[in-house]
Amino acid sequence: MMPTRGFTLIEIVIGIVVLAIALVxxxxxxxxxxxxxxxxxxxxxxxxLGQSLLTEIVSLSFDQRNNQAGGDNRCSDSPPRVCTDPANLGPEGGESREDYNDVDDFNGFSTSGDLLTGATISELYRNFTVSVSVCYTTSVSGTCTxxxxNYKKVETQVITPNDLIITFSAYRGNI
Known part of the structure; x- marks a missing residue:
């Protein structure tokens, strides 16, 4: 009867080294x-996230001084200038997002973490950051002034968990 032969220690070590190189x-x-x-x-x-927030913002009134229920009453860029002063863009009263009723209320809005209500939705946006800026602009494609x-530029910036910055822009007119 022939003795059965196994692996030697050297063969096992060489096998482990080859396997380690392959895994690396x-x-x-x-x-x-x-x-x-x-x-x-x-x-x-x-x-x-950016598109839904931008859609929500531009669907609001152009300015706080516009008739919120519709109609012809609106702020004007010609004298007397009854639109919100460019230096005062932002929420007029309540700091809660539910109180925002016009485009410029979102100026300076920034949040991270649970951005939307509902546990199943907020889990999708964990560690995302959103910031919004609003400014007056001379035309649709103009720069801030x-x-x-008669135009406000709304810019929404979304930062992903891996620090990718995606910017969305829209213009809201008062014409």
């Missing part, structure tokens, strides 16, 4: 790919 090569190529695979998910969520005009 595999992990060097796969792990970075796994990290980058989450980027598109964050981009989609940031787009959903310190004068009262």
């Amino acid at each position: 090569g595999l992990s060097a190529t796969l792990f970075p790919q796994a990290q980058r695979s989450v980027d598109p998910i964050y981009q989609v969520r940031a787009t959903e 310190n004068n009262i005009t």
Whole structure:
């Protein structure tokens, strides 16, 4: 009867070294790919969040002094200038988001964490940050100005958990 032969210690060590080299090569190529695979998910969520917030904002009245129930009463950029002064854009009273009733109330709005109500929705946006700026602009595509005009530029910036910054802009007219 022939004796059965196993692996020698040297063969086992060589096998472990070969396996270690293969795992290092595999992990060097796969792990970075796994990290980058989450980027598109964050981009989609940031787009959903930024677009929904921007839509909410531009659906509001142009200014606090506009007739909130509709009608012809609106602020004007010609004298007497009854629109909100550019230096005072922001919430007029309540600091709660539910009290915001015109576009410029969102100027300076910033939040992170649970951005939306509802446990299932807020889980999707954990560690996202949103900030909003509103300013007067001379035209749709103009830059911000310190004068009262018939346009307000609303810019929403969403920062993803991996620090990708996505900016959304819209203009609200008072025409």
